[in-house]
Amino acid sequence: MEGGVNLRNWADLLPDALGLIxxxxxxxxxxxxxPRVCKSWNQAVLGPYCWQHINILDWSYRSNPDHIEPMLRLLVTRSGGALREITVSGILSDLTFSFVADHARSLQKLQIPRCNISDSVVEQLSSKLSAVTFMDLSYCCKISGRALSAIGKSCKSLVGFRRNMHPIDVQDRRTQAEEAVAIAATMSKLKHLEMAYNCIDTKSVVEIINKCDELEFLDVRGCWDVKLDQDWLEKRGRKVKVLGPHVVDQFEGHSCSDYSDSDSFYDYESLDDGLWDDDDVDDDEDRVGSRLELRFYEGFNENYVNGWV
Structure with missing residues (x-):
């Protein structure tokens, strides 16, 4: 008691409250x-309460790729099987995906854009992701309809799915019609679906709309072969908000406000929180020239990371 005011000791807060803070x-x-503040805070950080929601997306964009998987393994281990969310970019190996799946019995949100995993590992492990309700596999170029079909069959509660691709390499990409077929056949409970810059046609999209009765939002921006008639949707009594295929985005000199926070294109300035090393960006010209691919791995000083990971 100080000056008639009861001062609460933060060290006495329950671990779950500390984790939330x-x-x-x-x-x-x-x-x-x-961890250096006091013993109770150190124990809270070592325990599962801080790591039920692992969202290291921004950090993974800026990190050396070699540091992403060790960091993810460290945090997943600390979660003690209490994981609710994993959001990270750049998983490079099937082994790390397998490690995540082994700790995913309570996982509800899995966002792993730009991962390098294969169809075979997804088919093998998708049953361990059965509690997932939202998944992001954008820019994952090694998987195909086989993986999406396995996910749809295993994740019966899936209501949100993101499978956006990069707008620059669309000309050389294979058709993704089989992916659309897999989504239509196995993800009937979807309410939110993003397929921006996919190589799909109108027939594929109509199939998805016909099979996914609960669909409320469909993103087909950059899917240039898709021609959807809003009147057709209204005649069928479907209240589906459709974005695309035509879009003005940052590549045409404008920002695209329709992207969610977890899937937007970042400027270097918005990512800079004091962790950048000046030597990682040579000059202003390199900084501007890199803005077409800001979500690859740029700028974290290796010695700095090794000092605190």
Whole structure:
């Protein structure tokens, strides 16, 4: 009691309350600063309460690719099987995906854009992801309709699916009609579906709309072979919000506001939180020239990362 005011000792807060508070901090602060404050805070960071929702997307964009999987393994291990969300870019190996799946019995949200996993590992492990309700496999070029079919058959509660592709390499990409068929055949409960810049046609999209009765939102921006008539949707009594195929985005000099926060294109300035090393960007010209592919791995100083991972 001080001045008639009862001052609460933060060290006495329950671990789950501390985990909720620490979730608002940056990854670096949580791993390096918080544990040094007191014993109870250190125990909270080591335990599962801070890591039920692992969202290291921004960090993974800026990190050396070699550091992403060790970091993910560390945090998944600390979660103690209590995972609800994993959001990270750049998983490079089937082994790491297998490790995540082995700890995914409570996982509800899995966002792993730009991963390098294969159809075979997804088919083998999709049954372990049965609790997932939202999944993001955007820009994952090694998987196909086989993987999507396995996911749809195993994840019966899936209501949100994101499978956006990169707009620049669309000319050289194979058709993704089999992916659309897999989605229509196995993901009938979808309410939210993003397929921007997919190589699909009108027939594929109509099949999805016909089979996914609960669909409320469909993103087909950049799917240039898709021709949807809004009157057709209204005559069928379907209230599906459709975006695309025509879109003005950042590649044409404008920002695209329709993208969700977890799938937007970032400028270097918006990513800079003091963790950039000046030597990683040579000059202003390189900085501007790189804006077409901002979501690849840029700029984290290796020695700095090794100092706190």
């Amino acid at each position: 620490f979730s608002n901090l940056s990854l670096q602060e949580t791993l390096t600063i918080v």
